[in-house]
Amino acid sequence: MSESRPSWITKFLAVVRYEMFWNIRKKKFIGMLIVAFALTTLVLALDHIANFFGGPPIEPNPDFVIGTNVGLGGFAFFLFAIVTVMNTISAEFESGTIVPLLAKPVSRTIVFLGKLFAAFLTLLATYCFLMIYMAIGGFVVYGPQNNLHLVPLSLLGALFSTFIWISIVLLFGTLFRSSLIAALGPLGIWFGTNIIGSIIGVLAGQGWIFTYIPGTGNSGYIGEPSPTGMGVAVATGTDSIGSNLINYILHPSWEVTYYKINIGEIAPGQIPWEKLYSEPLSNVVLTSIAVAVIYFIVFIGISWYVFRRAQITE
């Protein structure tokens, strides 16, 4: 065997290869990809189906692709994160494969980074495939599309959004060495922040808190006033980085306005909205990116620290 020490990049790529084999052969990942493909197809075919059953005829819609954020949304990011990395570290401990792996001349930092990079590549390939499929499908179904050059921003936003959840799933997996906890822990957080949190936010008027928590974030309204007088609803959290980035590029002067519901004044057929405050869309975009980056760095940092110090008793 050659006497020279292998470079870190050689070892890193070996770990990436090891992990990629796992990612692309995972049954749940293949299943998830099929489901995502089926759902995207359904989104594209929905108007055709409605038309077939006597619905309105299909009108050209040049903003379909950009308007649907290329078909990817909050829970999809969460699910892709879970499916991609719930086994990444925890299953190595559970199955005992961590023992021969860490007995190789590869540092734990390289193992950790290699696994993370493999997750990135897996998601990048998956999202690219789905977005290209959506763009072509949108063109075929709704005619020529506007602003397709902004689709990479959706991809960037989708990766940001997913990687927050990836960092949380990895943290649970590394701390508890259990794939089940790696999946259920973040699921609890997702429910807590996105569903219960949003309801409390709207009712109590304290939605701003959710600006600093991963997920949907605070709900606000942008653009021209809608028939309800409040504009178009948008989520301002980390799950919406892609769509908000595109909105900002297209309408840099837009503001986001926040409301709460005055429960005490609810009357039949009337929702008593109270305006709270407004902020520029640029603030929303920057804040959500900063929140995503900070959460990612903190959670990944803790996971790496725990993994690096882990005693292999398996």
Next chain:
Amino acid sequence: MSLVIETSGLTKRYESLIAVNNLDLTVKRDTIHGFLGPNGAGKTTTLKILVGLLKADGGSVSVLGQELGWDKPDVRLKIGFMPELPKLPKHLKGRELLDIYGRMYGMTKEERNNQVPKLLDMVGLKERGNDFIGKYSKGMQQRLGMAQALLSEPELVILDEPSIGLDPVGMVEVREMMKEIAKEGVTVFLSSHLLHEVQQICTHVTIINKGVAVASGTLKEISAKVKGPMTIEAEVDKLSKAVIKKVEELPFVKDVSQDGKKLLVELKTRDDVRSQVSQAIAAGGGIVTSMNLKGESLEDVFMHLLAKREEKEASK
């Protein structure tokens, strides 16, 4: 003879349990060194410290002349390690696993293309290299575990209970494999609780119990630590008083007794004198059908040393 493993005062605790207690261990180059002890003695813990899977709480460890630090992987370039009942990733094929591990060792494509088929052939998995590991039997996984430990042409191979879970044929094959790799100048350090295995293949032995090294040295050196009498037990046809008298006349014989066809000869020496006793029996007109020297087996030594240790602890 230089040392490939040297530990001094090595200690590892799991909360209140002391798994390894102030262990001094030396393994010389070009030996097959057995690490013997009952279950829970601290063997696997020690081995895991040597390959960087566990961090010692005290003492120092040097492997292949390098001090072992936490997460310093370069020392493992020349170490092959096979864990007990190796768990290998089932989503990979045997050939893929060896190829990927080879990349981690920095082996070139040419080296991997040479070494991987050679090792698969050596461990009898040539025809199954393209199958997923998930489809391998336990014995096949064990053999693949051995192949991955030898992948980088290591100077030191550390094997944790290498023949556990194997059928008798597999056990013999693994032992032959260990002898073969030792002949090629690789130092083999293996843990086992199978005394006859260690006795058959090891040149040196360290006996560990409750995290403490009880004895260390060559098999002969360790046997010499046992001061109990050696006995020859022989099955003899035509066993007569003349036979007994001939045996009693031998200068190294302390006492002779008869139990049916069985002749029990208590010795003053610890040397193997079975041929002289056999000749004396023949001279007396007896025919030896079987003969065993009791008190020389590693099992006897092992039990004796463990009992001695227990006594010492009880008297504290």
